[in-house]
Amino acid sequence: MKLIASMFCLLLLAGWRSPEPGGIVLRFENRAGNEVLIPGNTYVLRNGDTVTPYRFKYYISRIKAVSGDGRSVSLSDEHYLIDAADSASQVIALKDPGFPVAMISFVIGVDSIRNVSGVQTGALDPLHGMFWTWNSGYVMAKLEGSSPASHIAGRQFTYHVGGYRDENNTTRTVQLHLPDGMNQQNITVIADINAWFSGKNKIRISSTPVCHSPGELAMQLADNYSTMFSIARP
């Protein structure tokens, strides 16, 4: 009898999900160079332009851990929307990979299937303003603000990067090696907006202040920002 009763209790307990012991907490820290990026503050970029970002958001998905001998395990099936204006969005609790982690990999962007399957919920709810309603598809990453370098109304720049179809697919895979001997459970990933402008492609606000549709510019920006991440050293 006692046994049955305790089994009942166990069943009830099983329904509760507690944070997993040994799980990884991934924290995203948005920066402009060495300074923490706070929307509304003004920064000088590496290319000399002065910018005041208003919005900086991007989707992270397919987070994986890879071991030193090449084993790889998925840590989550979710999409996360990292928003520089919302500190809660910058912390992601993940499961325990079960082995020492040598590398973290993730995709910046939204799976193509989610771009063609109607209206999603949670982080992918179109109400977050990361969805193009007239040309279906997610904005994978967005950087908006003002800059004296801009020659358009309000001295603005708005980069909405998206596109999920073949040659215009803007999802990018990012792989980050963990430095030896660092804490495996609290990993801070730095995202530096300088890479948007000074990556493989040189993008100047003065000549290219706007990206609002899939295509070549969106692909160039995606290539650039795929290199904006690094692991913070303790």
Add this chain to the structure above:
Amino acid sequence: MKMRATIWIMILLVLACAGWVNVDNYFRPTPVAFNIPKGWPQPVYDFKSNPLTREGIALGRELFYDGRLSKDGNFSCGSCHQQFGAFNSYDHNLSHGFNNSLTTRNAPGLFNLAWQKEFMWDGGINHLDLQPLAPMTAANEMAETIENIIRKLKADKNYRQKFRSAFGDETINTQRITRALSQFVLTLVSSNSKYDRVMRGEDTFILPEKLGYEIFKKKCTSCHTEPFFTDFSYRNTGLTSDPYLKDDGRMKITGKSADSLKFRVPSLRNVGRTFPYGHDGRFFSLLQVFEHYRKTMTVMPNTDSLLRNRLPLSNFEIGQLTAFLYTLTDSVFLKDPRFGPPGSENNDKPPVDFHP
């Protein structure tokens, strides 16, 4: 003593479970079957992800006719999509939106959407559930934010209750709003025109209609393909760009110059009711459309190969074709009381057959 306590705890647990089943989870909305008209292909809409239910359709209908989905309360879906025009903007080349603005395209009729893969004249929207987001948030249409729409609906007890009956609980979110709207517009099936009755062997064409059908099969069906009277492709039919609207059509979506001024082939079902015609409503009558095909069209480098020499039509052919096109008017559909604003089904007048 200990034993008794355990038994009591177990009984309480069982009761709690039973209560949980009863209160929240026993309830199921009433499924509604989607009928495929005889001889039509399988629909492309994924009904498994959004099964039709009586409650879901009723909720979608209420939302479709509710002005609160717009910023100032004036522009419901139904204000631009009117039943007597087969859900186009009747007699309007462009539709009226928020703050005296106009849309940049002609509102097409809404019917047989379950068989359509892409939406809008340029095919920019890839799923029916996503379609409502475009007018809701466009400054020249309903001009509202999704957050505000959700806030307004949540404040209304009637809606909280209806979302619960349709989806099992009171959660109101983007997905549920758009799925309910889809459920309603999916029921807008038009398959009871005289043409359909003739095809089913229940009626016969009079001579001009019959001759018109023959001409149609020769000159029009490669694009306006039966039974939908469109093959859902995008084509350049030699319509020059309006200097004010500057609408590049399909090219806006694909970015390819080969798609310049291509627009989706529109269905011709209910075409007798859906004037004005063309993606920007520039033709006010069928006669103007025929004049375009045979005379005024501008043949461009990417104009459809079928139209390189325009589309020769004699006056006689135009007369017969017109007679045939009018047989595509589905008067049952245009008057179906299930599709009007909620409450209108209490109107007990039977649909009157209408042949203009």
